Amino acid sequence: MATNPSIQEQLNPRLSYRKKLGSVVYFLLLAAVLVGIVSLIVLLARILFEGIPWLSWHFISDYPSRFPERAGLKSALFGTLWIMGLVAAFTIPIGVGAAVYLEEYSPKNWFSNIIEVNISNLAGVPSIVYGLLGLALFVQWMAIGRTVLAGALTLTLLVLPIIILASREAIRGVPDAYRQAGYALGADQWQVVRRIVLPSALPGILTGTILALSRAIGEAAPVIAISALVYLTFVPTDPLDRFTVLPIQIYTWVSRPQDEFRGLAAAGIIVLLVILLSMNAIAIYLRNKYQQRSRE
Numbered sequence: 499m500a501t502n503p504s505i506q507e508q509l510n511p512r513l514s515y516r517k518k519l520g521s522v523v524y525f526l527l528l529a530a531v532l533v534g535i536v537s538l539i540v541l542l543a544r545i546l547f548e549g550i551p552w553l554s555w556h557f558i559s560d561y562p563s564r565f566p567e568r569a570g571l572k573s574a575l576f577g578t579l580w581i582m583g584l585v586a587a588f589t590i591p592i593g594v595g596a597a598v599y600l601e602e603y604s605p606k607n608w609f610s611n612i613i614e615v616n617i618s619n620l621a622g623v624p625s626i627v628y629g630l631l632g633l634a635l636f637v638q639w640m641a642i643g644r645t646v647l648a649g650a651l652t653l654t655l656l657v658l659p660i661i662i663l664a665s666r667e668a669i670r671g672v673p674d675a676y677r678q679a680g681y682a683l684g685a686d687q688w689q690v691v692r693r694i695v696l697p698s699a700l701p702g703i704l705t706g707t708i709l710a711l712s713r714a715i716g717e718a719a720p721v722i723a724i725s726a727l728v729y730l731t732f733v734p735t736d737p738l739d740r741f742t743v744l745p746i747q748i749y750t751w752v753s754r755p756q757d758e759f760r761g762l763a764a765a766g767i768i769v770l771l772v773i774l775l776s777m778n779a780i781a782i783y784l785r786n787k788y789q790q791r792s793r794e
Contacts, residue, residue: 549764557765562729562747566758569751571766573730577646577741578715578773580734584650585657585714586707592654593661593710594696594703600662601669602691621659628656629723637724644725647737652720657710664706668699697788704785708778715774718745744770 560570604610632652642648672695680690696703721743734741744766751763 545764545767548761549766549768552761552765553768557762558769561731562750564729566756566762569759569762571744571747571769573733574742574744574747574766575769576733577730578743578770580646580737580741581650581653581721581743582711582715582773582777584646584737585653586711588650588654589658589661589710590707593658593707594665596658596662597665597669597703598691598696601666602687602695617659617662621663624719625656625717626719626723628652629720631655632720633723643738644740645738646734646741649721649724649741649743650737652724653714653717656717656720657714660710660713661703661706664709665699665703668702668706669695671702672698700788701785704781704788708781708785711777711781712774715770715777716745718743718749721746744773 557570558575559572560568561572562574563569600610600614604613629652632648632655636642636648636651637644642651676694676698677690680694685693725741725746730740730742732739748763748766748770751759751766
């Protein structure tokens with residue numbers, strides 16, 4: 499039987515005040531969420547309004563130009579695809595492998611604690627610092643030059659801590675009973691990790707990969723430090739070729755004085771969003787697929 503409200507207020511004199519305070523906090527938090535959502539909708543609407551008239555096959559298939567009516571983003575588009583392909587190829591096996599080692603194999607001592615603290619700190623380092631590190635390490639010391647490979651390695655350093663942290667959380671979330679059941683059936687540690695832990699943690703690992711690659715594809719500061727080329731009249735065909743990417747091209751168009759370049763920048767943002775959403779859609783599909791398989 500429900501308690502009489504008057505009796506509740508007598509037992510807890512501050513109950514009415516707490517309910518009012520809770521309602522105020524609820525509406526404040528709701529307003530904060532709505533401000534972000536409305537701002538995003540307005541921004542996307544403006545980008546679509548300004549960019550759609552400039553979208554055409556000519557815009558996709560032509561190279562950048564100083565004349566708005568002849569400008570395209572072919573070189574930046576292919577440079578972005580090259581960079582993201584190499585970043586994914588580098589970060590996923592290294593990041594997941596590091597997470598598996600730290601969670602399943604690494605002894606819990608002062609050395610592993612130092613590694614964990616440094617990985618957490620590296621995830622919050624500003625991106626321009628990684629750009630300067632890539633410039634000094636890959637471009638100058640390793641003499642790779644301002645190439646696709648140097649840019650991919652720099653962005654790999656940028657997003658690798660994110661993938662490691664997300665993968666560790668996913669692996670840590672696998673119930674220990676799964677591991678013990680595998681050992682009880684006679685499996686060794688690697689068989690347990692490969693056939694039980696990783697398949698169960700794969701949805702969380704893919705989620706972290708989505709977030710990491712989404713950050714990498716929109717970063718301009720590290721790539722500017724590696725390759726400041728804008729008006730590129732060829733597409734990369736080799737990891738050792740020069741390159742440019744969509745964020746640099748968009749930034750360059752925005753900084754131009756002609757109003758037409760604003761429309762080109764908006765169209766470039768639309769293309770970048772399409773690539774980003776396509777990557778996320780593929781990763782989400784794979785995540786849901788393996789999530790359903792792990793439940794069966």
